[in-house]
Amino acid sequence: MxxxxxxxxxxxxxxxxxxxxxxxxxxxxxxxxxxxxxxxxxxxxxxxxxxxxxxxxxxxxxxxxxxxxxxxxxxxxxxxxxxxxxxxxxxxxxxxxxxxxxxxxxxxxxYEQLKQQLSQEGLFDLANKQPMPRAISTVGIVTSPTGAAIQDILAVVSRRNPLLNIIIYPCLVQGELAAEQIVQSIVRANQRMECDVLIVGRGGGSLEDLWCFNEESVVRAIAASTLPVISAVGHEIDTTLADFAADVRAPTPSAAAELVSGELTQMITRQIQLIQQLTSRLQLQMNRWQDKLTGLIHRHQQCHPVQKLQLKQQQVDELNHRLLRIISQQKQHAKINIERLSHRLNQTAPNKQITLWQDQQTNLHKRLVATSKHQLDNKKSQFGYLVEQLHMISPLATIARGYSVTRDQNNAIVKRVGDVQVNQTISVEVSDGSIEAKVTALNKVEKD
CATH class of the missing domain: 2.40.50.140 (Nucleic acid-binding proteins)
Structure with a gap:
């Protein structure tokens, strides 16, 4: 092993x-x-x-x-x-x-399991959050009508902005039936559409007390709300799934009330600012209308027959002045063109061209005569040299020195003894003529 x-x-x-x-x-x-x-x-x-x-x-x-x-x-x-x-x-x-x-x-x-599930579905995405309205006149509150939360909200609103309208959608906020009633109140508020923003919340408590705001039905109802929703559940340290689904989370119900109410003095100041802005814009618009009216009056004056006639007369004067200036410019340009053409004509006159051609012909004739004479002299020299060379190798020159040329009766040159026969007539050419002879004997010389 x-x-x-x-x-x-x-x-x-x-x-x-x-x-x-x-x-x-x-x-x-x-x-x-x-x-x-x-x-x-x-x-x-x-x-x-x-x-x-x-x-x-x-x-x-x-x-x-x-x-x-x-x-x-x-x-x-x-x-x-x-x-x-x-x-x-x-x-x-x-x-x-x-x-x-x-x-x-x-x-x-x-809580963690449901939070992860809903987060993966996108219910908590920031892209789905609605902005709060800039001007809030009516606030809906989904909470218990007898709880401490509604008292805190009403106290803050009465102190900061008593003109704000409050609509309470009562429901349980603790116990087995709480989640169902909260969902019904949110749906009812969205159906009525009688408020600008909706607060959903209650006071503090244990995790078990606040559990209805972690129920899936409540979270989905808040996420599906057409009205902007502010979640105000418990204290600042308490966090429910409703807080993640809401468009805005307030740490407490009182903080939610402060968020929607605003200070009355601030609202009055804002109204004054808006009135001032409106007045400024109206004044600006009136100034624009006044400028426009002035422009229309001016246009009306411009359209009057007398104004039109004066305008046309001025245009005629301007056109006449422009016409005279153009005619003067054209005459000046024509004069310059005539002078330029005259100069070009003088430069290209036939007499000058003929004289130039005659001079060129004379020069060419002289060059031709000189070239011909030079070539003739060269040819004469070449001819004399060739004649001299030809004379040196000519048979006549040889005969003149004492030699002769023998021919048979066929005028063929006799080069050897065997070219003739005895009694044959031959002709012997010498320098001053020819001799007729008859062959009497043939003597052949033997060469070594």
Whole structure:
């Protein structure tokens, strides 16, 4: 058998820890706290158990600072933790990152899941938010008519802007029926369209008390509202899903009232500014109309027959002046053209051209005569040289020196003894004539 791969204990615990952390990663679980220890280092050590099992846990100082509850043995909690292994002892354990009371923890988990779902659908996108109206005269309020929130809103409005109209759409804001009534009130307000903006909210409370504003139906009703919605739920530290869906979030109902009411003095100042702007614009428009009227009167005067006749007379004078100026310019241009053409004609007169051609002909004739004479002299010299050369090789010159040329009866030159026969008549040509002779004998000279 092949040798097995042998591990050290530390290698085994390291591998198991890696497997646990990579496979399970983060988990949510609920259980009862036991063996709770708050170490002097600030870390917490405890066990989570149910009726059948328990698991060791550790929560380090950086994470437990954010825990709102004070853990005690026997307390039911909801935790989010990483599965790990404590290598020195080989103990399986959880590293807790978040801890809440079991009741609030489950609600918080549902809150996060629904928040993620609606966010992915785009209900919380800023692009879907409506701007608040610049001028608000009527405010609708979706809340309990007997709660503290409506009293706070009315008090702020009466102090800041008593002219603001208030319409209350009553509904429950806590309990099982609250979500349904809130949705009905929002729908009713959108159907009536009798207000400029809608405030949806209530006073503070626990997560469970405020839960109706985390219900999906309420969140979707707020997001679908045609009227701009201000969410004013609880205190500043409380955040519900209605806050994310609303067009504007106010930290408290009183803050929402301040947002929609505005100071009366500010509104009066704004009205005065608007009146001043309107007056200024009317004055500007009147000035424009006055300028336009003046222009029309001027145009009317310009259109009068006398004005038109004077204008036409002035135009005639201007045209006559322009015509005289153009005629003068044309005469000047014609004079300049005549002088230029006369100069060109003188430059191209036939007499001058004929004289020029005659001079050119005379020069060409002289060049031709000189060239012909030169060529004739060259030809004469060449001819004399050729005659001399021809005379040197001529048979007549040879005969003149004492030689003769013998020809047979066919006038063919006799070059050898064998060219003639005995008794044949031959002719011997000498320098001053020819001799008729008859061959009497043939003597042939033998050559070495």
């Amino acid at each position: 092949p040798n097995p791969h042998i591990l050290q204990v530390s290698q085994l615990t390291q591998k198991v820890r890696f497997m646990l952390e990579s496979e399970l990663n983060t988990v949510w679980l609920t259980g009862e706290i036991s063996n709770f220890i708050a170490a002097s280092s600030g870390h917490w050590y405890l066990s989570l158990k149910d009726q059948k099992s328990q698991v060791r846990c550790a929560m380090f100082k950086g994470s437990n600072r954010r825990v709102r509850i004070r853990p005690t043995n026997g307390q039911q909690v909801l935790v989010r933790a990483k599965v790990s292994l404590y290598e020195p002892r080989g103990d399986f354990q959880l590293i807790i990152e978040q801890m809440e009371d079991a009741g609030d923890g489950l609600l918080r988990q549902q």
